[in-house]
Amino acid sequence: MSRYVVLFKKDVLGGNGRQIEICQSSLEIDALNENQATELAKKKFCESERLCEWSLHADRVEVRAA
Incomplete structure (x- = not known):
């Protein structure tokens, strides 16, 4: 397995x-x-933010190798 850093980003x-x-x-x-x-x-x-859909708090997801 590899380790990744996943970022949830939003434009404001x-x-x-x-x-x-x-x-x-x-x-x-x-x-x-x-x-x-x-x-x-x-x-x-979603679990940490108590959401049913991640896109309610973020516009996109970015994945980087750690």
Whole structure:
């Protein structure tokens, strides 16, 4: 298994009225590949945030090798 860092990112308006990207959460996941890491991270993110769908708090998911 490999270790991945999965980031949940959202675009919001900053104080100056410009769109900025923020990281809602980051998780370290052990998985066989990036796809599996993404799916496991989505489940953990939903559990930790008490959500039924991860996209309620994030716009996209980014996966990096740790």
